[in-house]
Amino acid sequence: SSGINAEYGGTASASLECYHNCTIFTEYKVGGVDMMTYMANFTECSADLKKMCADGEVCAMFDIEMEGKLDMLVDGSVNSTEDTTLKAKYSECSEKYSMSDDVCKEVEEGFLTGLNDEEEWNFHDLTTKCGKVNNCKSDCLMSGAVRSVLPASLLVIAALIARLA
Numbered sequence: 752s753s754g755i756n757a758e759y760g761g762t763a764s765a766s767l768e769c770y771h772n773c774t775i776f777t778e779y780k781v782g783g784v785d786m787m788t789y790m791a792n793f794t795e796c797s798a799d800l801k802k803m804c805a806d807g808e809v810c811a812m813f814d815i816e817m818e819g820k821l822d823m824l825v826d827g828s829v830n831s832t833e834d835t836t837l838k839a840k841y842s843e844c845s846e847k848y849s850m851s852d853d854v855c856k857e858v859e860e861g862f863l864t865g866l867n868d869e870e871e872w873n874f875h876d877l878t879t880k881c882g883k884v885n886n887c888k889s890d891c892l893m894s895g896a897v898r899s900v901l902p903a904s905l906l907v908i909a910a911l912i913a914r915l916a
Contacts, residue, residue: 769810
């Protein structure tokens, strides 16, 4: 009966595969120069992030665009400042939700925390645009072959974003 299905995830949405808390970078420019070669480890979801969403959940996906400044630091002092552009995609298993200014602000703060975990640079003065949430119910895996490890900085981003949903 429905109680058994709910307990064991035997309903239709339990077969929904999603990369949970995955961020894929699709564009990264510094001073107008394409830097995607440095983001090779950030362009595909890790295999261990693929999961079956729980009953009642969707695979929520949205695009993120950020523009701002990037300070290159030498011994803690600003050596140069460049314009930077970042574009990314994000997905997670969650309850259905819509994008709002509050959610987008949390996304931006998550990215800042994750991106600024290195001592050689500082991202700041970001303008962030978050796309409409696609509350996906079928064929929801973001494209890209799988990688075995997702960098810790992106897990920080994911953790911050996950608080919202």
